[in-house]
Amino acid sequence: MSGHSKWHNIQATKNKADAARGKIFTKIGREIAVAVKMGGADPNNNAKLRDVISKAKQNNMPNDNIQRSIKKASGELSSVNYEEITYEGYGVGGSAVIVKCLTDNKNRTAGDVRHAFDKFGGSLGGVGCVSYMFDNKGILVLQKSDKINEDELIDKCLEAEAEDVINDEDVFEIITSPSNFHKVKESLEGQGLEFISTEVSMVPQSTITLDEKQYASFEKMIDALDSLDDVQEVYHNVDNEE
Secondary structure (H helix, E strand, O other): OOOOOOOOHHHHHHHHHHHHHHHHHHHHHHHHHHHHHHHHHOOHHOOHHHHHHHHHHHHHHHHHHHHHHHHHHHHOOOOOOOOEEEEEEEEEEHOOOEEEEEEHHHHHHHHHHHHHHHOOOEEEOOOOHHHHHHEEEEEEEEOOOOOOHHHHHHHHHHHOOOOOEEOOEEEEEEEHHHHHHHHHHHHHHOOOOOEEEEEEEEEOOEOOOOOOHHHHHHHHHHHHHHOOOOOOEEEEEEEEOO
């Protein structure tokens, strides 16, 4: 089984974000607020909330912070309404970028996102201008160890109706359809597998490589977008191996 791997690109972004952990917690808090509003405060009955709590723990968010965010979302801050908005555009070198946001002020967010694109040689596009280059996939990342046999893992994943298993250096990536993400995750966790990352993500169908100057500018644009409070996730099709 084979396919496109994005784990190392994800890790590069996460490691940079570690320097701004408080900002990460703020962003996850917004996701919790939206999840609670959509499906209630009980994670046992709210799959979206379970996903966000899992993401929070993967980012070392203390349990007290998680519970406080849930209580706030269902209590005194329930009057704050966050709206999900996705922006699409182009970076330098014809790179494709998707920016997912949660905001309580669309005008502010649109201005901030447009500014980040413009400042570093990119341009904001219309709905659908680059999203056709990406597939929406569930990705479960499993650290390799002596206890994990690849053939047995593939059998378990096929049984759980995963789409693909990618052997990528020090990890296995298990790929699912978004609709099967929870089923596969819960099935494999029920068999004792512990994932280092689980998410539904936009995966590029193909990638491009930028030259050194373009890549430096592109990285600055991605960092600028990531630093915005309203931006939750940034996806792109650039793959410059360092």
